[in-house]
Amino acid sequence: MYLILFLCFCLCTLTLLSILAKWIQFLRTSVLPYGKLNNTAEKPQSRSGQWLAQWTVPKSWFSHFYIVGLALAMGNAFEIGLFFQYHIRGPIMTLLYTLDTPQGSDTMAAQDCLVALMLFIIHLARRVYESLCIERPSPQARMHISHYLTGLGFYGAMVFATWVEGAANLGVWDMNKMIELKTSMTTNNNNDYYTLNHLDSERMAPTIRATLAIPLFLYAANHQHTCHHILGSLRENGSGYQIPRGDWFESIVVPHYLADILIYLAFNLLCGFQNKVFLCGLVWTLINLSITASETEQWYQKTFGDEYKKTYPKKRWIILPWVY
Numbered sequence: 001m002y003l004i005l006f007l008c009f010c011l012c013t014l015t016l017l018s019i020l021a022k023w024i025q026f027l028r029t030s031v032l033p034y035g036k037l038n039n040t041a042e043k044p045q046s047r048s049g050q051w052l053a054q055w056t057v058p059k060s061w062f063s064h065f066y067i068v069g070l071a072l073a074m075g076n077a078f079e080i081g082l083f084f085q086y087h088i089r090g091p092i093m094t095l096l097y098t099l100d101t102p103q104g105s106d107t108m109a110a111q112d113c114l115v116a117l118m119l120f121i122i123h124l125a126r127r128v129y130e131s132l133c134i135e136r137p138s139p140q141a142r143m144h145i146s147h148y149l150t151g152l153g154f155y156g157a158m159v160f161a162t163w164v165e166g167a168a169n170l171g172v173w174d175m176n177k178m179i180e181l182k183t184s185m186t187t188n189n190n191n192d193y194y195t196l197n198h199l200d201s202e203r204m205a206p207t208i209r210a211t212l213a214i215p216l217f218l219y220a221a222n223h224q225h226t227c228h229h230i231l232g233s234l235r236e237n238g239s240g241y242q243i244p245r246g247d248w249f250e251s252i253v254v255p256h257y258l259a260d261i262l263i264y265l266a267f268n269l270l271c272g273f274q275n276k277v278f279l280c281g282l283v284w285t286l287i288n289l290s291i292t293a294s295e296t297e298q299w300y301q302k303t304f305g306d307e308y309k310k311t312y313p314k315k316r317w318i319i320l321p322w323v324y
Helices: 002-023 025-030 035-039 047-053 059-086 091-099 110-133 145-161 164-170 175-184 208-233 255-270 276-304 306-311
Strands: 056-058 142-144
Touching: 002 025, 002 145, 002 164, 002 276, 025 047, 035 142, 035 276, 056 059, 056 145, 059 091, 059 110, 059 142, 059 145, 091 164, 110 145, 110 164, 110 208, 110 255, 142 145, 145 164, 145 276, 164 175, 164 276, 208 255, 255 276, 276 306
Parallel strands: none
Antiparallel strands: 056 142
């Protein structure tokens, strides 16, 4: 419960800071802009703002979010597999068992935890591939160090979100539950792969939520990959910034952001919107990306002017169709 509360607190704090960074000039000018948005963003006027704005790292370090997140997710998966097969707690589970409590850690069914972790590993692996092989950030592009630290923390939180709210059902505090889970997944009783008489069949059976969440996840991931490929192709020949065309770009300014929101919506759907960490993550993603999306639309208008208006004579949705 303590880890869940800590992660939710951090995500809520980040959400509040994102809102403040948008509306407080000092933060908006010194922290908020990154990458190409720095070219047209308002510059800090105060000496303290200028000093703060200097704390930047290469935008290409975005790949670290996914590399570190993938390594952490694989480590978590290894620990769960080790616990499942040999009933041995790894370092993460040992810390959870020793320092945390099972209260609030039983809202996710065990098999939903496994599905969520598997999907998040797929998501991170794809993003590692895209960030290293498809995306081509400018060597001059920078982002504030606060963005970098936030990204590392966010993906770490989302890795734990996949299973920590079902840790009690995985048997972290009660080894018998893991033994029951293992037995249920290797025993076929009355043609029901997941269910034994002594288990809660409603929690163990494949859920309708999964049949809705997984297609949504794959649908959003496919479009995000397509959009990233379009953006990456614009710089294949070392050319400067261009106006992207194709796929969701025809109707949305930042469709890859929309896809990200849909991906986290899929995770919340899988959890029945009962996973507090995933829910906080979705809210932060929605607010943070919406703020960045509005800045991106302004950047397009300032950078391309009439060319942008001719390319998209009908005003596109910024990030959320029929909403914003």
